[in-house]
Amino acid sequence: NAGVTQTPKFQVLKTGQSMTLQCAQDMNHEYMSWYRQDPGMGLRLIHYSVGAGITDQGEVPNGYNVSRSTTEDFPLRLLSAAPSQTSVYFCASSDIRGTEQYFGPGTRLTVT
């Protein structure tokens, strides 16, 4: 049981490039979320999903897209990277609404 996995661990992008951060969980959790963590700040919710085929925006969704075609996977797409998107990105999952979230190890993204 690997829990929540994220790839890559580190990524450097140039402004304007696009990429996809991968997130997968093997716990059969319905709920999955993406957060970003900036220095001196708490985690902020980007997008979340309550099940396959259903996604919704969080607190800071601009510049990011998500999709949920399977229960296991919840990729986060950066459409046109900007320096303001330099951050550490965490994916999380939980089995039912309003319960403990399990976090992945994070992806550290730098946009130059």
Add this chain to the structure above:
Amino acid sequence: GESVGLHLPTLSVQEGDNSIINCAYSNSASDYFIWYKQESGKGPQFIIDIRSNMDKRQGQRVTVLLNKTVKHLSLQIAATQPGDSAVYFCADDLTGNQFYFGTGTSLTVIP
């Protein structure tokens, strides 16, 4: 929107002492709260949670207290150990799937 704040960004305690980390939230409708521990370079790890129908919950060496009147919660760590050194976040859940996180308190345990 919801805001969650921690009272102190840093806290240093002697090994063996008790630690208390405080957190305030803004929305009285919040009904579920979690404390997370984050070690350097890792994702947040669940410590303990509490629902709004309770005012105290205990785990192994940790206790969470919730005061809904003043919208405040605290995390108490008994007999703090070097392995407890980390950043601690409180988070509250307004809508059932949108957690709002505080900015974190960095706990340093002095041997």
